[in-house]
Amino acid sequence: MSSNFTTFIFFYFAIITSTVGYGSFVANIANLKNTHYNKGYLGLFGVFFLIFYSYISHFFISHNYTNNLIVLTLGLIFFIYFFEKKNKKEYILLYLFFLILFIGFVIFKTHDDFPYYHFPYTYYLTQNNLLIGVGNFNHGFRTPSSIFYLNSLFYLPIVKYYFFHIGAIMIMGFSSLVLLNYIYKKIKKKNTDIIFFLSLMSFVFINIFFYRIGEHGTDRSAQILIFLLIIELIILINMNSQFRENSTIFFVLLTLVISLKSYYILYLILLFPIFYYFVKNKKFFYFNDFFKNPFFYLSTLIFIFILLINFFNSGCLIYPLKITCFENFSWSIPLQEVSRMNDWYEQWSKGGAGPTFRVDNPEAYIQKFNWVDNWINVYFFNKVSDFIYGIIFLSVVVFITFYSKDNKAMYHHKGIVLIYFMLVLIFIEWFYNHPALRYGGYPLIALLLFLPIAWYLSKKYYLNFNIKIRAYFLIFLTLSVFVGRNFNRLHNEEQQYKYKPLKKINYLVSNNYFSIQNNFEDIIKINNGCINQLDYCDKHKDLNMKKKYSYIIFFRK
Numbered sequence: 030m031s032s033n034f035t036t037f038i039f040f041y042f043a044i045i046t047s048t049v050g051y052g053s054f055v056a057n058i059a060n061l062k063n064t065h066y067n068k069g070y071l072g073l074f075g076v077f078f079l080i081f082y083s084y085i086s087h088f089f090i091s092h093n094y095t096n097n098l099i100v101l102t103l104g105l106i107f108f109i110y111f112f113e114k115k116n117k118k119e120y121i122l123l124y125l126f127f128l129i130l131f132i133g134f135v136i137f138k139t140h141d142d143f144p145y146y147h148f149p150y151t152y153y154l155t156q157n158n159l160l161i162g163v164g165n166f167n168h169g170f171r172t173p174s175s176i177f178y179l180n181s182l183f184y185l186p187i188v189k190y191y192f193f194h195i196g197a198i199m200i201m202g203f204s205s206l207v208l209l210n211y212i213y214k215k216i217k218k219k220n221t222d223i224i225f226f227l228s229l230m231s232f233v234f235i236n237i238f239f240y241r242i243g244e245h246g247t248d249r250s251a252q253i254l255i256f257l258l259i260i261e262l263i264i265l266i267n268m269n270s271q272f273r274e275n276s277t278i279f280f281v282l283l284t285l286v287i288s289l290k291s292y293y294i295l296y297l298i299l300l301f302p303i304f305y306y307f308v309k310n311k312k313f314f315y316f317n318d319f320f321k322n323p324f325f326y327l328s329t330l331i332f333i334f335i336l337l338i339n340f341f342n343s344g345c346l347i348y349p350l351k352i353t354c355f356e357n358f359s360w361s362i363p364l365q366e367v368s369r370m371n372d373w374y375e376q377w378s379k380g381g382a383g384p385t386f387r388v389d390n391p392e393a394y395i396q397k398f399n400w401v402d403n404w405i406n407v408y409f410f411n412k413v414s415d416f417i418y419g420i421i422f423l424s425v426v427v428f429i430t431f432y433s434k435d436n437k438a439m440y441h442h443k444g445i446v447l448i449y450f451m452l453v454l455i456f457i458e459w460f461y462n463h464p465a466l467r468y469g470g471y472p473l474i475a476l477l478l479f480l481p482i483a484w485y486l487s488k489k490y491y492l493n494f495n496i497k498i499r500a501y502f503l504i505f506l507t508l509s510v511f512v513g514r515n516f517n518r519l520h521n522e523e524q525q526y527k528y529k530p531l532k533k534i535n536y537l538v539s540n541n542y543f544s545i546q547n548n549f550e551d552i553i554k555i556n557n558g559c560i561n562q563l564d565y566c567d568k569h570k571d572l573n574m575k576k577k578y579s580y581i582i583f584f585r586k
Contacts, residue, residue, distance in 0.1 A: 033532070033533055033534055033535070034530065034531055034532075034534050036187055036188065037188065037191075037534045037535075038131070040183075040185060040187070040188045040192065041127075041131060041134065041192075041195070042124065042127070043101065043105065044101065044183055044192065044195055044199075045072070045123075045127055045199065045202075046104070046105060046108050047075075047100075047101050047102075047103075047104025047105050047107075047108065048072055048075035048076060048079065048104060048199060049068060049071050049072050049075055049104075049108055049123070050075065050103075050104040050105055050106070050107035050108030050109075050110075050111070051074070051075035051078045051079060051104045051107055052070070052071035052072055052073065052074035052075030052076075052078070053071055053075075053107055053108060053111035053112075054078070054107040054111065055074045055075070055077070055078050056071060056074060057111055059277065059323065059324070061074075061274050061277060062274075063271060063274055067119075067206070067207060067210045068116075068119045068120065068122070068123045068203075068206055068210075069202075069203045069204065069205070069206030069207035069208075069209070069210060070203070070207055070278065072123075072199060072202070072203030072206070073200075073203045073204070073207070073281060073282070073285070074281060075104070076179060076196070076199060076200065076203070076285065077281045077284065077285060079100070079179055079182055080175045080178055080179050080285070080288060080331065081327065081330075081331055082100070082182075083154075083175075083178035083179060083181060083182055084175075084178055084331060084334040084335070084338065085334065087154060087158060087159055087178065087338070088158065088159050089158055090158050091154070091155060091156055091157050091158055092154050092155045092181040092182055092184060093155060093156070093184070094184070094185065094186050096182075097155075097182050097183065097184055097185055098185065098186070100182050101182075101183075101185065122206070122209070123206065126202060126205065126206060126209075127198075127202050129508055129511070129512065130198055130201070130202050130511075132512055132515045132516065132519070133198065133201075133240060133241070133242045133511065133515050134194070134195070134198045134242055135515075135519065135530045135534060136194070136242060136243040136522075136536050137522045137526050137528035137530075137536050137537060138243055138522060138526065138536075139194065139243050139536050139537075140243055140244060140245065140246040142169065142246055142247075143194075143246075144539070144541065144542050145167075145169055146167050146168070146169025146170060147169070147177065147193070147246065147247070148190070148193055148538070148542050149167065149169075149170075149542060149543070149544070149545040149546065150167075150169065150170055150173055150177045151177045151180050151181050151184075151190075151193045152184075152190060152193075152542070152543065152546055153170075153545065153546055153549070154177065154178060154181035155181050155184040155190070156546055156549075157549065159338075159341060159580060160549060160580075160581050160583065161341045161342075161360050161580055161581065161582040161583065162341075162342070162359070162360030162582050162583035162584050163342050163545075163549075163583065164342040164343035164344075164348070164360075164362055165360065165362070165572060165583055165584065165585055166545050166548060166549075166572075166583070167545055168370065170342055170343075170545075171339075171342055171343040171345070171348040171349070171362065172291065172339075172348055173338060173339070173342065174247035174288070174289050174290060175285070175288035175289055175331075175335070176196040176197065176200075176247055176250055176289055177247075179196040180192070180193045180194070180195060180196045181193075183195055190538065191534075191535045191536065191538075194242060194243070194245075194536075196250065197242050197245040197249070197250050198242055200250040200253060200254065200285075201235065201236075201239065201242070201245070201250070201253055204235065204253050204254060204256070204257055205232055205235060205236060207257060208228040208229075208231055208232040208235075208256075208257070208260075209232065209504070211224055211225070211228040211260070212225060212228050212229055212232065212500060212504070215228075216496065216497050216500060221431075221486075221487060221496055222442065222487045223263065223442050223445065223480075223483045223484050223487045224260060224263065224264065225483075225487070226427070226431070226479075226482070226483035226486050226487060227256075227259070227260055227263075227479060227480065227483040228260060229427065229500060229503065229504075230423070230424070230427055230475075230479045230482070230483060231256040231257075231260070231475075231479070232504065232507065233423060233427070233503060233504075233507045234256070234420075234423060234475055234479075235253050235256065236507050236508065236510075236511045237423070237507055237510050237511065237514075238416075238419065238471070239252075239253065239471075240510075240511050240514045240515060241514075241515075241518065246467070247289055247290055248289075248290060248467045248468070248469075249467075249471070250289055251285075251286045251289035251290050251293055251469075252469065252471050252472045253472075254282055254285055254286045254289075255286060255293075255296070255469075255472040255476075256472055256475075256476070257282055258279070258282045258283060258286060258296070258299065259299075259448065259452075259476055259480075261275065261278050261279050261282055262279065262299055262302065262303070262444075262448060263442060263444065263445070263448065265279050265303060266302060266303060266306050266442075266443055266444040266448075267442050267443050267444070272315060272318060273318060273322060276318070276319055276322055276324075277322060277324045279303075280322065280324040280325055280327075280328045281324060281328070283296065283297070283299070283328070284327075284328040284331055284332070287332070287335075288331060288332075288335055291335065291339070291347050291348075292347075292463070292468070292469075293469065294347070295455060295458060296455070298451055298454065298455065299448075299451055301451065302444050302447045302448055302451060303319075304316075305447065306443060306444060307319075340355070341360075343360075343361070343362045344356065344358050344360060344361025344362055345361075345362065345367065348362070348367065348370075349367045349368075349370045349371040349374065350371070351364060351367050351368055351371065354367050359575075359582060359584040360582055360583060360584045372391065372392065372395060373391075374463065375395045375462065375463060376388070376391045376394065376395050377465075378462075378463040378464060378465040378468055379394070379395055379400040379403075379404050379463075379464060380400060380403050380404035380406075380407040380408040381394045381395065381400060381403065381404075383407070388403065404464065408464075408465070412466065413466065413470070416466060416471070416474070417474065420474060420475050420478055421478070424478055424479070424482050426503075427482065427486075427503070428482060428486065430499050430503065431486050431489070431496065431499065432486070432489065433489040434489075435489060442484075442487075445480065445484055448480075449477070449480055449481075452473060452476055452477055452480075453477070455469075455473060456473045456474075456477060459473055549583075552572060552574050552583065553574065553581065556574045571585070571586065572584065572585060572586070573585070573586055
């Protein structure tokens, strides 16, 4: 085994450990006692903290080797300081699970958008502090994701930029650990309620349907967290204690989902069921606790930073939503171009464009339901239909595995119908405006099927029924499928690309990955002689540059 492979594994576990260390720090500062028993949530709290730091620091410094080594080391120190000997089993499970996931982390072929803007934007964060107007260089730079900011903190010596996809594996891994924790706790308490079945079905779905980390991009990480968000929403509505801790978890998950993709801001609608049950149950004091929670303000602050970054990149608070754009700033994207790009995204998601075709008259095509027939032909069959068949098969397997003819006295979970109605509303918006699975369709379709099945199964009586063995068998089978499919993927990559990870584990990075950063540096170098004497420099053929309050601003001629 080469030193390259060994080094890769060392940094892989060091980063995971450091992230959990930050989560432990946050949990202790916020006095979240129960979170310590769920290492998955410690990991997600660590991700939340690192994203928060990354956004703030981007305004002042680059995420270079020095900064990132300090961040990594500090997280490891936190992990050691807050290490709890009594929870050794949870730590062992943490490392064993991420060891299994490591086979998914090893990739050669990255996401299609990785060379286009995922890698370039993340690399930009490692080389520069805030540059204003970078959206003029690349369409993708107008819609940055928080996962880029997270990944930029793992630009480290030796491994360099070959960990720019670790954010996806951490979100997937930590989320799966949360679900495993819920499954284990419910089995231990012999309480096979809707949370048990929803957690089990979500775990199976995530690790079988999203097994290819190279396909996650910026979309699937958010969609994984949506499963957790719905589970936590049910828990929050039905809780009788620990309101502060449950509401904190909800804030963290909702913030992460929206920060990963700004169009998930629609999921703020899920606050409605919470407020509805506050009023219905006359628990008005919860409003006070809800808005006094420090994480409410931390989440709000992250939203503000996201909007600021979007604004400084493109002149829009949420690109390409025209109503949020300001055209009168020098670096702003022209409103006509914003509208054109919004129509293009809609046209593409409605099956009106692809690598080899474009529909005639796209303006008329995207209106109302003109697009449905063509969308069914070019996208529903076989992309969506295959996915639905897979979801139905998964549901049937779970249903058959746990079905019983007897009924039991069931703890009644409030809010299921209302939550289901909220999901239907989000589904309608998704279908009407951007009906592509990658734009949120995966969890919506799955949850609309999982929720009623989980609710029905939770009513069944399990006398002389070894549910523990059946649940653990499904988990084992899921992980076996995950490992098997990734072994098959690696075999195909070895055949097609001659990829041999034991000799050289890195994914392919070519010179064009650095082209945008090179453009930044070229323009700055060309204008370096005049920028301190003039309001702006005019020495580049496409873009001008000026400096204000020590910040460089790029704008079009």
